[in-house]
Amino acid sequence: MKRNRKDITAWIIIILFLVMLFFLYNQLKTDRYVDQGNEAPLPESLDPVVTEKTEKLVDQAAEKNIDVVITETVRSHEEQDALYEQGRSKKGSIVTYAEGGESYHNYGLAVDYALRNHNGKIIWNTSYDGNNNGESDWFEVADIAKELGFEWGGDWSNFKDYPHLQMDFGLSIDQLKRGLRPKHENSDQ
Numbered sequence: 001m002k003r004n005r006k007d008i009t010a011w012i013i014i015i016l017f018l019v020m021l022f023f024l025y026n027q028l029k030t031d032r033y034v035d036q037g038n039e040a041p042l043p044e045s046l047d048p049v050v051t052e053k054t055e056k057l058v059d060q061a062a063e064k065n066i067d068v069v070i071t072e073t074v075r076s077h078e079e080q081d082a083l084y085e086q087g088r089s090k091k092g093s094i095v096t097y098a099e100g101g102e103s104y105h106n107y108g109l110a111v112d113y114a115l116r117n118h119n120g121k122i123i124w125n126t127s128y129d130g131n132n133n134g135e136s137d138w139f140e141v142a143d144i145a146k147e148l149g150f151e152w153g154g155d156w157s158n159f160k161d162y163p164h165l166q167m168d169f170g171l172s173i174d175q176l177k178r179g180l181r182p183k184h185e186n187s188d189q
């Protein structure tokens with residue numbers, strides 16, 4: 001009988017501990033985003049952290065003699081829809097599988113890059129080795145980006161989007177659509 005009571009006490013402590021962990025976990029999670037609700041407008045500019053990391057990327061690539069050009073940042077719902085039609089109702093090749101509101105670009109959380117060669121021309125050649133170190137500049141940039149915390153579209157298995165870099169801050173497209181936005185320290189966003 002005595003033994004039994006001890007067991008029950010131990011279980012209660014374990015359960016209380018788990019409940020506490022659950023609340024702590026939820027608290028941590030809600031500290032990372034703000035809920036702007038279903039009617040939340042799409043941001044018109046690039047997320048501040050993504051902006052800062054993109055600047056770092058350009059600088060660090062320049063140190064390796066790679067000239068990175070950011071060709072695309074935030075994209076409106078309409079621009080995304082128009083791009084989606086390319087290769088479908090409009091001519092050209094398919095460049096995206098995301099319709100308006102479905103891309104991280106629509107939430108200011110993605111950028112696209114390209115390279116500028118020695119002649120000052122913007123190129124999308126993934127085997128170009130302008131700094132002559134035996135490595136593809138394009139992949140060198142992708143590696144720097146990943147180190148800075150970006151997810152690279154070239155790592156995707158279904159549709160490889162080589163120019164694409166994004167930061168989701170743990171938020172899915174569905175959550176972004178519902179109005180959740182990343183919350184950064186030292187920012188009132």
Ligand SMILES: [Zn+2]
Nearest residue numbers: 110111112164
């Ligand atoms: Zn992109």
